[in-house]
Amino acid sequence: MAKTNAGNFFEDYKIGQVIKHAVPRTVSGGERAMYHALYPARHALYSSDEFARASGLPASPMDDLITFHTVFGKTVPDVSLNAVANLGYGEGKFLKPIYPGDTLRSESEVIGLKQNSNGKSGVVYVRTRGLNQNDEAVLEYVRWVMVRKRDLDAPAPETVLPDLAKVVDPADLVIPEGLDFTNYDFDLAGESHRWGDYEVGETIDHVDGVTIEEAEHMIATRLWQNTAKVHFDATFRPDGQRLIYGGHVISMARALSFNGLANAQMIVGLNGGAHANPCFSGDTVKAWTEVLDKAETSAPGVGAVRLRLVATKAGAEPFALKGEDGKYLPDVLLDLDYWALMPL
Amino acid sequence: MAKTNAGNFFEDYKIGQVIKHAVPRTVSGGERAMYHALYPARHALYSSDEFARASGLPASPMDDLITFHTVFGKTVPDVSLNAVANLGYGEGKFLKPIYPGDTLRSESEVIGLKQNSNGKSGVVYVRTRGLNQNDEAVLEYVRWVMVRKRDLDAPAPETVLPDLAKVVDPADLVIPEGLDFTNYDFDLAGESHRWGDYEVGETIDHVDGVTIEEAEHMIATRLWQNTAKVHFDATFRPDGQRLIYGGHVISMARALSFNGLANAQMIVGLNGGAHANPCFSGDTVKAWTEVLDKAETSAPGVGAVRLRLVATKAGAEPFALKGEDGKYLPDVLLDLDYWALMPL
Amino acid sequence: MAKTNAGNFFEDYKIGQVIKHAVPRTVSGGERAMYHALYPARHALYSSDEFARASGLPASPMDDLITFHTVFGKTVPDVSLNAVANLGYGEGKFLKPIYPGDTLRSESEVIGLKQNSNGKSGVVYVRTRGLNQNDEAVLEYVRWVMVRKRDLDAPAPETVLPDLAKVVDPADLVIPEGLDFTNYDFDLAGESHRWGDYEVGETIDHVDGVTIEEAEHMIATRLWQNTAKVHFDATFRPDGQRLIYGGHVISMARALSFNGLANAQMIVGLNGGAHANPCFSGDTVKAWTEVLDKAETSAPGVGAVRLRLVATKAGAEPFALKGEDGKYLPDVLLDLDYWALMPL
Structure with a gap:
C-alpha cells in the first residue's frame, strides 16, 4: 500500500461529500507574535488585551487572517494538491473570534462540480468551515479550484453549480x-x-x-x-x-x-x-x-x-x-x- | 583573566567528570509556534491539545526534537566548541514529554576517552541528560566527538571505551x-x-x-x-x-x-x-x-x-x-x- | 481628507507637547521565543523562570531590549518618519521589568527644539516613556533626531536645549x-x-x-x-x-x-x-x-x-x-x- 498522500483528483469528489481535514491545531501567543513579525500588522484590537477589553471583548483575539490561514492550510492536502488553478473565494463569514488556547480544525463539503470541456480537469466548489474545540464554527467560506483528473476516461459527473452571492449581505x-466601539481610543x-x-x-x-x-x-x-x-x-x-x-x-x-x-x-x-x-x-x-x-x-x-x-x-x-x-x-x-x- | 570561553580541549576531560551546562531555558507556546513555522511539522499529538487529551496526555507536548535541540544546544560550549567532528549518537531515550512552562537544563558525564594515534586530538564520549524544573530526567543520550588538544605534549589519558548498545531495546x-491510542482519530x-x-x-x-x-x-x-x-x-x-x-x-x-x-x-x-x-x-x-x-x-x-x-x-x-x-x-x-x- | 500618515515635520513640534503613540501591545512567550531566535541571547535571567525566581523575581522577565524596542517602535510614526538622522540617546532608565501578559504603550514629551542654520530642518528632543497596563512607567529615555521642515518659510521656534546628563548617576x-544575587548559580x-x-x-x-x-x-x-x-x-x-x-x-x-x-x-x-x-x-x-x-x-x-x-x-x-x-x-x-x- 502506498503510504504517501497523492491527493484527490477531480473524479474523487462527489456532491454532498464531507471531508474532515487533518491536522487540528492549538494556537497560542506564539502564533500571534510570529504573525506580527511576518507582516506589519498593527490593528490595535489584535495587538493589545487592554484595547480589546475596552472594546467589549474578553482579550485580544488572534488576527482574523490567522484564523483564515489556519483553516485554509488544512484543506490543501485534500482539496488543492492536484489543483491547476485556485479560481476564487466567496461567501466568507468570520463567525467567532479565536483566542490563544483555542484549537482549530477544518471540514469541507463539496457543493459544486463541473468537468471542463477538454475532459482533462474540472472545477470543484467546496464550502469550508473552521471549527473550534467546542465544535462551534468560527469561519466559513466557499472556494473553487480547477483540479486534474487522474483517469481521463472517468465519466463526467452531473454538473452542479452553486448559487453564490456576489457579496455577503451586511445583515x-x-x-x-459584546463588541462596542463607543469608547474607542483613536x-x-x-x-x-x-x-x-x-x-x-x-x-x-x-x-x-x-x-x-x-x-x-x-x-x-x-x-x-x-x-x-x-x-x-x-x-x-x-x-x-x-x-x-x-x-x-x-x-x-x-x-x-x-x-x-x-x-x-x-x-x-x-x-x-x-x-x-x-x-x-x-x-x-x-x-x-x-x-x-x-x-x-x-x-x-x-x-x-x-x-x-x-x-x-x-x-x-x-x-x-x-x-x-x-x-x-x-x-x-x-x-x-x-x-x-x-x-x- | 580572559573573560571569553575558549571551550574545553581533549586533555581537559576526565572519566567520570560531570559538566553542568548553561543556560537553563523555560519554553512556551512561542517555541512551539516557531518550530512549526521552521519545519513542516504536522504530527497531530504535537499540534492539538484536544488530540493529545484524547490520547491520554494532559495537553499537547512540545515536539520531541524541541527537547532534543534544547538539551543538545546547551552542551555545545562545553563539549563541541573545539570539536573536529561530530562522530555519533547512541542510547538515546526520551523519558518524559515536556510542556509549555517547563524549564530545561542539561548535564553531561564523560564516559569514554581515547587519544588518536596522531597525538593531536582524541575522541570524547559523553552521556548527556536533560532535566526539567523538578530535576526529572526528560532525555538522555550518548554522543561522541573528536576534540583537538590544546597542548600536544599533554599525556594521553588511559583509553576507556564505553560499551554502547547498537539499538535501544524496545523493552x-x-x-x-497515560498514553493510549485506542480512540485514535486517523x-x-x-x-x-x-x-x-x-x-x-x-x-x-x-x-x-x-x-x-x-x-x-x-x-x-x-x-x-x-x-x-x-x-x-x-x-x-x-x-x-x-x-x-x-x-x-x-x-x-x-x-x-x-x-x-x-x-x-x-x-x-x-x-x-x-x-x-x-x-x-x-x-x-x-x-x-x-x-x-x-x-x-x-x-x-x-x-x-x-x-x-x-x-x-x-x-x-x-x-x-x-x-x-x-x-x-x-x-x-x-x-x-x-x-x-x-x-x- | 488624506487618510495616510505623513508624519510630523519640524514645525509641528512644540515644547511641552505630549504625544500619545499608537499602538499598544500585549507581549507573550511568543515575543520572547522570537527574540531568542533572532539574536544569540543567552542571559540566564531572561531564559529561565527558575533562575529568575532564584534571583528574587516572580518569573523570567522579557529581555530589557524587548521593552526598549517595543516602546521605541511606537514612536517612529510620530517622531522619526521625516527624520534625516537619529542623533542620539540619553538619560535612559529601565524602571520595571515586564513579563508575558503585560501591555505596553508609549508617550513622548517634546523637551527641546533647535532649528538648523540652513533653515531646512531642525533638531527635536523628546523624552519617551513606556507604560504598562497599570500606567506604571517601565522605561524612559531621551532621544534627539533631525527632522525636515514641511514649509521652509515656517518661522523658527525659540531654541530650547535640554540639559542632559552625560551619564545616569548610579544612585x-x-x-x-526583590532582586537578589546572593544565591547566584555561576x-x-x-x-x-x-x-x-x-x-x-x-x-x-x-x-x-x-x-x-x-x-x-x-x-x-x-x-x-x-x-x-x-x-x-x-x-x-x-x-x-x-x-x-x-x-x-x-x-x-x-x-x-x-x-x-x-x-x-x-x-x-x-x-x-x-x-x-x-x-x-x-x-x-x-x-x-x-x-x-x-x-x-x-x-x-x-x-x-x-x-x-x-x-x-x-x-x-x-x-x-x-x-x-x-x-x-x-x-x-x-x-x-x-x-x-x-x-x-
Whole structure:
C-alpha cells in the first residue's frame, strides 16, 4: 500500500461529500507574535488585551487572517494538491473570534462540480468551515479550484453549480458578542478617521511597501501547515522559483492597509478574491484600497465598510486594476473584496 | 583573566567528570509556534491539545526534537566548541514529554576517552541528560566527538571505551504515562496507516522537499541557544559558507516524513545517527524512511516502529545510502535510526 | 481628507507637547521565543523562570531590549518618519521589568527644539516613556533626531536645549524589587566572572560574529511594530539596499557580548548611543566591550557596571573606535554606553 498522500483528483469528489481535514491545531501567543513579525500588522484590537477589553471583548483575539490561514492550510492536502488553478473565494463569514488556547480544525463539503470541456480537469466548489474545540464554527467560506483528473476516461459527473452571492449581505455579517466601539481610543488606534469619514468610491494609496524574502514566505506558509510543495521546493518548477502562497500576499496587503485604514479593525466578511498574478521572492508588495460600500450594524458604535484591497508590485500604476481587455494588469497581485468593522 | 570561553580541549576531560551546562531555558507556546513555522511539522499529538487529551496526555507536548535541540544546544560550549567532528549518537531515550512552562537544563558525564594515534586530538564520549524544573530526567543520550588538544605534549589519558548498545531495546523504551491510542482519530491525524500496515524492510519516499535558506537555519539554531560560530559567521570558513547545524536537517527530515508516517507520533528512542555530508543554504532537502523493526508496547493501542530516516539532497538516487566502498553517497545528508510510537 | 500618515515635520513640534503613540501591545512567550531566535541571547535571567525566581523575581522577565524596542517602535510614526538622522540617546532608565501578559504603550514629551542654520530642518528632543497596563512607567529615555521642515518659510521656534546628563548617576538606577544575587548559580549562568573580576578600562573581544540576512532584520523590526519603510522596501533607496534598524544592531551586539559578559544580566541604564555607520544585509556583526565604570547598589549581591558596547563589521581593527579626525572608523556600527547589573 502506498503510504504517501497523492491527493484527490477531480473524479474523487462527489456532491454532498464531507471531508474532515487533518491536522487540528492549538494556537497560542506564539502564533500571534510570529504573525506580527511576518507582516506589519498593527490593528490595535489584535495587538493589545487592554484595547480589546475596552472594546467589549474578553482579550485580544488572534488576527482574523490567522484564523483564515489556519483553516485554509488544512484543506490543501485534500482539496488543492492536484489543483491547476485556485479560481476564487466567496461567501466568507468570520463567525467567532479565536483566542490563544483555542484549537482549530477544518471540514469541507463539496457543493459544486463541473468537468471542463477538454475532459482533462474540472472545477470543484467546496464550502469550508473552521471549527473550534467546542465544535462551534468560527469561519466559513466557499472556494473553487480547477483540479486534474487522474483517469481521463472517468465519466463526467452531473454538473452542479452553486448559487453564490456576489457579496455577503451586511445583515448577515456576524458581529462578535459584546463588541462596542463607543469608547474607542483613536489615539491608541493610530488614526482619527472614523466610519463617517470614508466615502463610497474613495481610494487610498497605502504608501508603504515590503520586499518579499524566501525565508519569510516559507516561515509564514508553514505556520499554517500549508505544505504545498510549490512554495518550498526550488527544484519543483522548471524556472527554479518558489511560488508564494496567495495568503501571504493577502496578509501583507491587509497589514500595509493599516496606513489609512488603522480603524478598519475586524474582518467579518470575505466577498470574493482573486490572485491576479503570481508573486515571487524579490517582489516589492504595495497596496491600495477602494471603498465599495458602507453599512450600519446592530453593535454600539460599530459600522461596516466594504473594501476592495488590491496588492500590486512596486511601480504599478496607481489605482489601475484591469486593462482594456478586462484582464488584470501584470503588476496586480491580488484583488480582495471584504467587509470590515470600524468605529462610527 | 580572559573573560571569553575558549571551550574545553581533549586533555581537559576526565572519566567520570560531570559538566553542568548553561543556560537553563523555560519554553512556551512561542517555541512551539516557531518550530512549526521552521519545519513542516504536522504530527497531530504535537499540534492539538484536544488530540493529545484524547490520547491520554494532559495537553499537547512540545515536539520531541524541541527537547532534543534544547538539551543538545546547551552542551555545545562545553563539549563541541573545539570539536573536529561530530562522530555519533547512541542510547538515546526520551523519558518524559515536556510542556509549555517547563524549564530545561542539561548535564553531561564523560564516559569514554581515547587519544588518536596522531597525538593531536582524541575522541570524547559523553552521556548527556536533560532535566526539567523538578530535576526529572526528560532525555538522555550518548554522543561522541573528536576534540583537538590544546597542548600536544599533554599525556594521553588511559583509553576507556564505553560499551554502547547498537539499538535501544524496545523493552527499555519509556512510554509517556497515560498514553493510549485506542480512540485514535486517523482522519484528524492525516493518514489511515496503522502499526500493522508497516512491514519490516518497507521503504517510503516522503516525496516533498524544502530548499534551505540562511535566515531559517540561523533562526532555528539560535532558538536552541546553539551558538557555534560556524553556523552564523560567513567570514569563519574560507569558502564563506555557513555550515548548517545537523539538528536542522534532523528536524526537517522528520517533519517531511509526515507524508507517509503521519501516525509515527512520538519519538521515544534514538539508536544512532550520522551526519553523512554537510548541508548548506540552497540545498533542497528530501527524505526517505526504511522500516527496520517493530515491537509491541505495554500501552493500550500503542506499537513501536524502528525507522531509518535518511535525508538527501534533491536529485539523489532513491533509497541509495552508501557506495560500494561502504561510504555514504555524496547526496546523503543524514542517516538517523530511531524508535517511534504508532497506533495499533 | 488624506487618510495616510505623513508624519510630523519640524514645525509641528512644540515644547511641552505630549504625544500619545499608537499602538499598544500585549507581549507573550511568543515575543520572547522570537527574540531568542533572532539574536544569540543567552542571559540566564531572561531564559529561565527558575533562575529568575532564584534571583528574587516572580518569573523570567522579557529581555530589557524587548521593552526598549517595543516602546521605541511606537514612536517612529510620530517622531522619526521625516527624520534625516537619529542623533542620539540619553538619560535612559529601565524602571520595571515586564513579563508575558503585560501591555505596553508609549508617550513622548517634546523637551527641546533647535532649528538648523540652513533653515531646512531642525533638531527635536523628546523624552519617551513606556507604560504598562497599570500606567506604571517601565522605561524612559531621551532621544534627539533631525527632522525636515514641511514649509521652509515656517518661522523658527525659540531654541530650547535640554540639559542632559552625560551619564545616569548610579544612585538613580532603579533595581527591580526583590532582586537578589546572593544565591547566584555561576554554572547555570555560563561564566564564573563576577563584578569584582572586572576592572575599569578593561576591554573584552566577544569573539563571535553573525552575518545578517534581510529576512531576519525585517522579522525583528516588524516585531517591534517599527514600520519605517527604509527597512523594508528595496525600491525606496536609490541603491536598492534596505537599511537595517539600528536597534537590530544593538540587540545583536548585546547578545554577542554574552561571551565574556554572561553575568551582566540586566540593563538598567542607557547613558548614550550612536549608530556610527549604517548596517546592511550581508554584513557580519562582531562586538567588543570596554568597562567604563563600576558602582555598588543597594540590592543584595548586586553590583553595577558601566559598559561601552561597540559593534563592528568583521575585519575591523580590535578595540579601535575613532580615527585621528575624531570620527568613527568606517567599520564601527554602534557605540552604546549602558549600565548593567552583575552578581558581586
